[in-house]
Amino acid sequence: MALNTFDPRSSAHIEAATGIWNAACGAGLSFSERFMRYNTDPAHWNGQGKHQAGQIVVVDGQPAGFALASVMKEPYAGAPYSGHIDALAVLPAHQRRGIGRALVAWAETWLRGQGCARVTVGASARTFVPGPPLELGSAGFFERLGYSRNGVCCDMARDLAGYITPPTALKAKGVTVRPAQPEDKDALLGFLKREFPTGWYWECVQLLEAGSRISDYVILLSARGVDGALLVTFEDSFRPLDRFYPHRLPRPWGQLGSVGVSADCRGSGYGAALMDGALRYLQARGVRGCVIDWLVIVDFYARFGFEVFRQYEMASRDL
Ligand SMILES: CC(C)(COP(=O)(O)OP(=O)(O)OC[C@H]1O[C@@H](n2cnc3c(N)ncnc32)[C@H](O)[C@@H]1OP(=O)(O)O)[C@@H](O)C(=O)NCCC(=O)NCCS
Known part of the structure; x- marks a missing residue:
């Protein structure tokens, strides 16, 4: 060897x-x-x-x-x-x-x-992968090498044919949800830098610099500007859809990222409005099998008809 x-x-x-x-x-x-x-x-x-x-x-x-x-x-x-x-x-x-x-x-x-x-x-x-996929049974291998198991996270999925807006998404008042346009770039980056300065901000910076289309970000606009965003993936997106392993689902495939809303706006129904806007955008573009990846709390997404699709063990160790 x-x-x-x-x-x-x-x-x-x-x-x-x-x-x-x-x-x-x-x-x-x-x-x-x-x-x-x-x-x-x-x-x-x-x-x-x-x-x-x-x-x-x-x-x-x-x-x-x-x-x-x-x-x-x-x-x-x-x-x-x-x-x-x-x-x-x-x-x-x-x-x-x-x-x-x-x-x-x-x-x-x-x-x-x-x-x-x-x-x-x-x-x-x-x-x-967010961690060793449960279906591969490899968490035992990592455990043998001194890694501790830190719980399970999951992907959820559903067929968007027949998706209708659930009541939970009708609560937010005075907001608009739509795909971002080139003129929204500064407002989108400003929102992400303010609210999610580590992972999501840098992901957006590098995706846009690398040539990803900005309309793969769906934004929520309140009276003061961008107050929520999430990233969607289509089969023709810059970021390959392979990452979400949708093979068992009906095509065309799509993905929707975790919902991010300004900290001082939480509890106003903005997250649900953003989810619904993104799901309707994917549906209007013909997407059927849709994955929401890397979740720990599933109740919020279950309200939109999503079910657990795949599970991952989380494993780590001190060096
Ligand atoms: C996980 C994987 C990389 C292990 O590779 P491998 O070459 O078979 O592992 P090793 O032979 O070095 O095994 C080391 C030890 O772990 C044990 N082990 C291996 N696979 C195991 C498993 N699935 N469950 C429990 N123990 C396992 C071995 O028996 C060995 O034990 P020992 O201490 O008694 O010798 C391989 O099974 C694989 O490719 N799986 C699919 C991909 C995957 O799951 N990757 C992880 C996510 S990124």
Whole structure:
């Protein structure tokens, strides 16, 4: 067994890592090479802040496993840095031979060298998975290597054919919900910087800089301006829809991000109005199978007819 440095510019490495993931995780959790390229793009965050490295394990001259690890640093996050094992997979024929353990050991050593105090499985910027998918049964592997299980999060889904606005979404008064337009850019970024200055603000900055269309953000406007936003994904969005693993759902597919509303406006029905506006926007564009990803509290989304679609264990350890 030999460990080789993963090169995100190498088509052979992108193809090998994608093939290993798809073979190890199965059709329901498969993704395209385009998604692997997107999630390992060295230009991500303009080359600053996010640091990612990877290894491909070669056995008898053939790729058999891979791991990617990353850490977010200034200006996006401050020390002590939290590190991530972004993705890890071993071909089924090579499992239970110590390859996964060797890859985790490499990732932990690299992350320690980057100044990380803690490592989390998944949940990286440009996420592969929020944690080990429950259906793969790999949380036991991480537990064996000293990781603690920190609960479960889930994706929810529904078919938008037949979606009708639920009563909960009719409470907000004096607000408009619509896709953002180019002239909304400063107001959208101002809202995100004020209310969600770490993850969502920087995600928006880099998506817009990279050429994503601004209308994938649905905004809620009150009398004082933007007071809510959420990000949606279509099959033709800049951000690949593969990330949400919608394969079992009817096409066309779509996704809707978590709802973000100004802290001083919560409890006014704005979140529900924003959800409904986004769902009707997706529905009007023909979307059927729709995923809302990475949720811990499901009641709010259940009111819109969403049901639990996939679960992930959350796993982490101190380094
Ligand atoms: C999880 C995975 C990477 C493990 O790789 P592997 O090469 O089979 O793991 P190793 O052989 O190094 O196993 C190390 C130890 O964990 C144990 N182990 C492996 N898989 C396990 C599992 N699913 N449940 C419990 N223990 C497991 C092994 O028996 C071994 O135990 P030991 O201490 O007695 O030797 C592999 O099963 C895989 O690719 N799964 C699909 C992808 C995935 O779930 N990735 C995680 C999310 S990113």
